[in-house]
Amino acid sequence: EAGVAQSPRYKIIEKRQSVAFWCNPISGHATLYWYQQILGQGPKLLIQFQNNGVVDDSQLPKDRFSAERLKGVDSTLKIQPAKLEDSAVYLCASSLMGLHNEQFFGPGTRLTVL
Amino acid sequence: AQKITQTQPGMFVQEKEAVTLDCTYDTSDPSYGLFWYKQPSSGEMIFLIYQGSYDQQNATEGRYSLNFQKARKSANLVISASQLGDSAMYFCAMREGDTGTASKLTFGTGTRLQVTL
Numbered sequence: 001e002a003g004v005a006q007s008p009r010y011k012i013i014e015k016r017q018s019v020a021f022w023c024n025p026i027s028g029h030a031t032l033y034w035y036q037q038i039l040g041q042g043p044k045l046l047i048q049f050q051n052n053g054v055v056d057d058s059q060l061p062k063d064r065f066s067a068e069r070l071k072g073v074d075s076t077l078k079i080q081p082a083k084l085e086d087s088a089v090y091l092c093a094s095s096l097m098g099l100h101n102e103q104f105f106g107p108g109t110r111l112t113v114l
Numbered sequence: 115a116q117k118i119t120q121t122q123p124g125m126f127v128q129e130k131e132a133v134t135l136d137c138t139y140d141t142s143d144p145s146y147g148l149f150w151y152k153q154p155s156s157g158e159m160i161f162l163i164y165q166g167s168y169d170q171q172n173a174t175e176g177r178y179s180l181n182f183q184k185a186r187k188s189a190n191l192v193i194s195a196s197q198l199g200d201s202a203m204y205f206c207a208m209r210e211g212d213t214g215t216a217s218k219l220t221f222g223t224g225t226r227l228q229v230t231l
Binding site: 033040041042043044045048056089091093102103104105106107108110 | 149151156157158159160164205217218220221222
């Protein structure tokens with residue numbers, strides 16, 4: 001079974017530029033999560049989708065961050081314009097409902113904003 | 115108050131020895147789940163073990179076991195017979211609510227484990 005795919009793995013941009021990250025969850029997983037992990041901290045949820053609907057985006061900085069999950073499969077997270085403090089690893093995860101909802105994580109995208 | 119607290123920023127353990135990584139949590143929800151993830155330097159989060167709030171027995175998965183003390187709100191990870199490949203960051207996380215609804219994980223700040231020869 002293929003895992004969660006993310007691209008790109010690394011991205012370096014200047015502040016005020018825009019950037020987009022892509023995630024393809026495990027086939028059949030209805031729930032998709034985007035987490036931000038700043039160096040030295042644990043991951044923090046940005047947004048959670050159930051199929052193509054948003055369940056929780058309370059910690060998403062909506063003035064600059066946006067995300068979509070068209071057709072309930074893969075997802076894109078965008079930052080526009082980027083700030084220095086957005087430098088972090090962006091992790092995508094997916095899960096099935098039921099059992100204990102173990103979340104499977106992708107390899108992450110490491111973003112550096114200069 | 116922090117929902118998940120990991121008080122050990124770093125730990126050292128000798129190869130073949132056991133090590134305990136501490137985790138305390140705070141929730142008023144009677145139904146919750148506790149997870150431990152391993153994050154090697156490659157960055158990917160690897161699921162290790164899960165404990166549900168209603169589980170009567172402590173969870174075990176191979177060399178990993180979870181010392182669940184509900185009254186003290188602690189969920190410590192025990193790694194037995196440490197191996198060099200166990201060197202990584204370890205995160206404790208909590209899901210609030212029952213398993214019928216998928217909900218976010220709240221993570222602690224992590225413990226960096228270094229296994230030495």
